[in-house]
Amino acid sequence: MTGYKGFTQEWMDAWKEKIAGSKEYKEIAKDWEGSVSITVNADPSKNVPEPVYMFTDYWHGDVRDFFICDAAKAQEAKFIMTGDYARWKQVAKKELDATKALMQGKLKLRGDLTYIVRNVKTINKVIDLLTEVNTIFPDEG
Amino acid sequence: MNGYAGKFLEVDLTKGTCSSFTIAEARLKKFIGGSSLAAALYLEKYNLHTDPLAPENPLMVMNGPMVGSGFPGTSRFAVTAKSPQTGIWGEAACGGNFGPELKRAGFDGIIITGQSKSPVILSVINGEAKISAAGNLWGKDIYEVTDICKAEDKGIKVLAIGPAGENLVKFAAIGNDKAHFIGRTGLGAVMGSKKLKAILVRGNQPPGKANEEKYKEIFKAAIAEIKDSAFAESLHLMGSDAAMDLGMMTGDVPIKNWTLGEDFELSSKLSGPTMRETYLTKAHACANCPVACKRVCAVKDGPYKTEEGPGPEYETCCTFGTMIMNYDLAAVIKANELCNRYGMDTISAGATIAMAMELYEKGIIDKKKADNLELTWGNMDTVFALLKKIAFREGFGSTLAEGSLKAATQLGAKAMDSAVHVKGLELPMHDPRGFHGMGLAYMMSNRGACHLQHAAMGMEQGMVSWPQLFEMKEDYDGKTSQGKAMLVFNSENYGILDNSLSICHYLLYCLKPETIRDAFNAITGFNFEFKDFLISGARDWTLKRGINNLLGVSAKDDVLPKKILTPLQEGAGAGSIPDMKLLRDEYYAIRGLTANGIVSEEKLLELGLPELRNKLYKK
Ligand code: SF4
Numbered sequence: 001m002t003g004y005k006g007f008t009q010e011w012m013d014a015w016k017e018k019i020a021g022s023k024e025y026k027e028i029a030k031d032w033e034g035s036v037s038i039t040v041n042a043d044p045s046k047n048v049p050e051p052v053y054m055f056t057d058y059w060h061g062d063v064r065d066f067f068i069c070d071a072a073k074a075q076e077a078k079f080i081m082t083g084d085y086a087r088w089k090q091v092a093k094k095e096l097d098a099t100k101a102l103m104q105g106k107l108k109l110r111g112d113l114t115y116i117v118r119n120v121k122t123i124n125k126v127i128d129l130l131t132e133v134n135t136i137f138p139d140e141g
Numbered sequence: 142m143n144g145y146a147g148k149f150l151e152v153d154l155t156k157g158t159c160s161s162f163t164i165a166e167a168r169l170k171k172f173i174g175g176s177s178l179a180a181a182l183y184l185e186k187y188n189l190h191t192d193p194l195a196p197e198n199p200l201m202v203m204n205g206p207m208v209g210s211g212f213p214g215t216s217r218f219a220v221t222a223k224s225p226q227t228g229i230w231g232e233a234a235c236g237g238n239f240g241p242e243l244k245r246a247g248f249d250g251i252i253i254t255g256q257s258k259s260p261v262i263l264s265v266i267n268g269e270a271k272i273s274a275a276g277n278l279w280g281k282d283i284y285e286v287t288d289i290c291k292a293e294d295k296g297i298k299v300l301a302i303g304p305a306g307e308n309l310v311k312f313a314a315i316g317n318d319k320a321h322f323i324g325r326t327g328l329g330a331v332m333g334s335k336k337l338k339a340i341l342v343r344g345n346q347p348p349g350k351a352n353e354e355k356y357k358e359i360f361k362a363a364i365a366e367i368k369d370s371a372f373a374e375s376l377h378l379m380g381s382d383a384a385m386d387l388g389m390m391t392g393d394v395p396i397k398n399w400t401l402g403e404d405f406e407l408s409s410k411l412s413g414p415t416m417r418e419t420y421l422t423k424a425h426a427c428a429n430c431p432v433a434c435k436r437v438c439a440v441k442d443g444p445y446k447t448e449e450g451p452g453p454e455y456e457t458c459c460t461f462g463t464m465i466m467n468y469d470l471a472a473v474i475k476a477n478e479l480c481n482r483y484g485m486d487t488i489s490a491g492a493t494i495a496m497a498m499e500l501y502e503k504g505i506i507d508k509k510k511a512d513n514l515e516l517t518w519g520n521m522d523t524v525f526a527l528l529k530k531i532a533f534r535e536g537f538g539s540t541l542a543e544g545s546l547k548a549a550t551q552l553g554a555k556a557m558d559s560a561v562h563v564k565g566l567e568l569p570m571h572d573p574r575g576f577h578g579m580g581l582a583y584m585m586s587n588r589g590a591c592h593l594q595h596a597a598m599g600m601e602q603g604m605v606s607w608p609q610l611f612e613m614k615e616d617y618d619g620k621t622s623q624g625k626a627m628l629v630f631n632s633e634n635y636g637i638l639d640n641s642l643s644i645c646h647y648l649l650y651c652l653k654p655e656t657i658r659d660a661f662n663a664i665t666g667f668n669f670e671f672k673d674f675l676i677s678g679a680r681d682w683t684l685k686r687g688i689n690n691l692l693g694v695s696a697k698d699d700v701l702p703k704k705i706l707t708p709l710q711e712g713a714g715a716g717s718i719p720d721m722k723l724l725r726d727e728y729y730a731i732r733g734l735t736a737n738g739i740v741s742e743e744k745l746l747e748l749g750l751p752e753l754r755n756k757l758y759k760k
Contacts, residue, residue, distance in 0.1 A: 090615075095615075096615055096616050097616055099603075100602070100603030100615070101615075102371045103372050103375075103603065103604045104603065104604070104605060104606040104615065105369065106606075106615075109371060113371065113374050113378055114413070117379060117383055117387065117413065117414055118386055118412065120390060121390055121405075
């Protein structure tokens with residue numbers, strides 16, 4: 001199986017492909033509208049010298065933009081999620097549930113929390129599909 | 142003494158007397174306050190073996206030292222008595238404004254014994270207590286009584302019972318200013334048995350703080366933590382019902398009297414976001430709480446038209462929603478209002494009705510038995526009729542007024558499997574098949590199945606992380622029993638403190654333990670460390686367990702109901718049941734209980750409870 005370097009465009013493309021190919025996702029996310037940006041805080045000790053910004057966009061079961069972006073673009077998303085590299089890695093490896101990480105303050109969210117709560121199934125599915133991507137993490141590669 | 146008012150009020154309704162007493166600082170330090178101090182007084186001064194509805198059973202309304210300080214979430218107070226519903230230790234806590242006002246009126250607690258010949262009210266105004274005739278208040282519902290009492294003095298704080306308390310419904314609640322309820326274990330019936338319709342308090346003497354400067358600093362930090370907390374934000378936006386959507390996904394939500402594992406249409410129609418979009422008119426807060434999780438709702442038209450008033454909590458959205466297959470949130474709001482007015486615990490009331498619906502479906506009871514009511518799932522007209530019949534103890538309602546266990550006992554052996562309770566108290570709305578730790582917490586809670594005398598839910602469901610207190614994982618697997626005994630033990634020792642410190646359970650989740658500890662120390666001057674908190678929590682649990690042991694509780698009572706030991710076919714909890722033996726064996730060893738579930742002598746001495754040791758071991 002091909003491995004993708006985590007938090008790169010190739011890795012995002014592989015993730016997007018997983019989502020776009022999932023019938024289950026299409027059904028669960030049929031009401032979802034809007035973009036989510038993910039900010040991974042820099043952690044030079046883990047080979048993440050700069051923050052990584054990712055912009056992802058979803059619309060009624062379809063996946064739209066999915067790219068590495070800059071800080072300004074990340075701020076434009078409907079939902080902005082921020083966290084340390086170690087936390088995102090735990091989420092991507094399914095060692096930490098994203099909702100729990102949010103409640104424990106290990107990830108931060110800006111955006112309408114009621115929308116997230118109502119659509120928590122969609123969020124979980126997107127993350128489930130991420131865990132299917134064979135990821136080479138910056139501090140492991 | 143900082144934090145405390147320094148006095149407790151003792152009321153004898155048989156004699157019509159009021160007096161006060163003090164408690165030495167060393168004892169306060171040991172038991173802190175709230176229900177923990179109440180349990181110590183109960184053991185020391187009262188006959189445990191009286192009938193719960195007898196005049197001798199003391200009803201205690203108790204504050205903790207943080208109440209009235211203005212610190213977020215410190216509006217809580219506990220009410221305790223031997224429970225008429227379970228026959229063992231009973232307690233429930235409540236927010237609102239009553240606790241802080243009682244403190245300002247000059248008392249840390251009120252202990253009421255005796256029984257008045259005719260209905261009375263108790264007023265406690267600036268250190269003076271007075272018993273007076275209830276007049277025409279008797280017979281009125283909680284909203285009416287509160288409005289009448291407040292018409293004379295808007296600022297007065299009211300605790301009142303409704304018809305259910307007067308009629309000794311075993312799960313009768315006590316209402317606090319129409320918006321907050323002392324729901325569990327039937328303490329409204331104890332108040333009713335004493336012919337005490339209401340307690341009114343008013344005061345203007347704020348308690349002192351040991352270190353005002355330090356307190357201000359910590360207060361600021363607490364506000365910042367709350368602002369930063371996603372948990373607090375979700376409570377503010379969606380109330381406790383924020384738990385519905387996620388709970389349906391994780392297998393937490395009980396459906397159709399605990400027989401189904403998943404129904405996303407139910408959760409979507411009854412969830413916190415839906416309430417916000419439909420019937421919510423505003424958020425409401427207990428005294429000094431920036432979280433403001435309380436819902437205020439109105440149903441403007443339709444069959445379930447309801448005036449603006451307190452909206453339902455998550456538990457109520459389950460008991461009058463998912464548990465009885467009602468998909469209409471407006472009907473839940475109506476049922477909530479009826480329970481509030483009659484003065485009944487919404488968990489026990491809804492769960493008992495859910496049981497009755499199941500018995501009807503199974504043919505164990507028929508229409509004739511049910512006073513000609515169609516007890517079909519989701520039939521809200523029947524639910525409203527039943528709530529009235531329960532409150533006034535009319536016909537079949539009088540059977541249900543006994544609560545699930547006693548009602549099932551009356552309805553015959555075949556009914557017993559439909560009663561979902563531990564020690565006679567109906568399970569709260571969190572399914573242990575999805576979260577085994579919760580099952581153990583239900584088994585071991587001292588008031589019967591309870592979701593608030595511990596923090597097992599927050600810990601097991603990953604809402605909190607407290608590595609500074611004890612070893613814990615960031616992410617627990619709900620569907621395993623392995624290692625859960627330690628989780629529950631720790632969660633009790635910390636979580637139970639909200640009842641003695643008198644801080645809201647939710648604030649335990651929103652604030653760092655350091656902040657709570659430092660605020661407690663700045664208010665009281667006690668200098669507690671985490672280990673002192675955890676020892677206090679263990680002492681509280683053990684004291685109440687010992688009282689229950691004296692009342693006959695043993696290993697035979699630490700069991701989950703059959704429903705919970707029957708796997709679900711669908712949903713996140715499918716196929717999984719708690720391993721009751723493993724959980725209990727591990728827990729008993731950690732908690733220092735004998736094989737028969739009695740607190741060991743060594744444990745009692747280790748925790749500084751020699752009086753309890755003497756009583757339990759007849760020394
Ligand atoms: S969080 Fe809610 S229940 Fe707790 S004190 Fe604040 S308003 Fe009251």
